[in-house]
Amino acid sequence: MDTRPVKAQAPETRPGRESACGRTVLVTGATQGMGRHLALDLARRGATLLLHGRDRGRLDEVAAEVGAAGSGAAVRTYLADLADLDRVRALAARVREREPRLDALVNNAVVGGGTAPLRREVSRQGHELRFAVNYLAPCLLNRELWPLLAASAPARVVNVVSIGQAPVDFDDVMVERDYEGLEAYCRSELALIMATFDLAARTTDSGVTVNALHPAHLMDTRGVREYGLTLAVPVEEGVRPAVRLITDPALAGVTGRYFDRFTDTAAHEQAYDPRARARLGALTRELLA
Incomplete structure (x- = not known):
């Protein structure tokens, strides 16, 4: 399935004050940066917020802040370290058990280039x-x-991604050679865009849309500051495109797209390579088995 953007696929509207009342939204990485600001915005629109974080103290602080900003909508928290796939499974199981509905999932949590970009780090399961x-x-x-x-x-x-995209090297997926944190980050971001396109293609009749979003360039976030990049825009600039994808009625049914802020545009060319996507999908199924 070729998911390159086509004209009239999605109008480039800016978000107004669309209500989120009655919607339950899970935001990962909600304790700082864009996740926190997005949760605050959605709370003001009346959403029920499910906030994920990996630090209990910061998660409780943000939950209190989001609850105070809202209009009486509920705020519930979910603690998990996403660097451990067993805890990711446990997080999903808790959400399925406790929540009667889920209207939006925002995969926002991210590890950036890092403060020591030449130091290769691994997850609980040994993955880069x-x-x-x-x-x-x-x-x-x-x-x-x-x-x-x-x-x-x-x-x-x-799926929150980045305009910084680098092709996945299938001979060195876990970046064991010539490691550099920002390069590894850019590869992971393109991988998620590829997975976005594939999931959307498999689920066209499900009633669930799946899109990838680069919210803004060089936002004032911890990851950007830690790597030493020059800040370009406040975090709020990234919140508006994310809210649009969650709430805008004009985007109902729009799926399998990559948005650079408000624009439906093309991702890196590898995202449209069916062989690369098939290889990535097979590897992913193996790693998540």
Whole structure:
């Protein structure tokens, strides 16, 4: 399936004050950066927020802040380290057990280039850390939460990615040679875009849309600061495109797209290579078995 953008596929509208009342939204990586600001915005629109984080103290602080910002909607928290796939599975199981519905899943948690980019790090299962957190964890959450999303349809999945994309090297997927954190990050981001296209293609009649979003360039986030990049825009600039993908009625039914902020555009060319996507899909199924 060729998912390159076509004209009139999705109008380039800016988000207004669309209500999120009655919608339950899970945001991963909600304790800082864009995740926190997105949760605050959605709370003001009346959404029920399911907030994920890996630090209990920070998660409780953000939950209190989001609860105070909202209009009486509920806020519930879910603690998990996404660098451990067993804990990702446990997180999904808790959500399925406790939540009657899930209208949107925002896979926002990310590991950036890092403060020591030449130091290769691994996950609990021994996978390269950025590939594990930025790619495998959202793929697993999408899979494990799909029954709840489908039962809540119409529902939406937003995979937060980056304009910084590098092709996956299938001879060195875990970046064991010539390691550099930002390169590993860019590979993981393109991998998630490829998985977005494939999941959308397999689920066209499900009532659940699946899109990838680069929310803004060089936002004022911890990851950007830690790597030493020059900040370009405040975090709020990234919140608006994310809210649009979650709430805008004009995007109902739009799926399998890559958005650069408000624009439906083309990702890296490898994202449209069916052989590369098939290889990545097979590897992912093996790693998540």
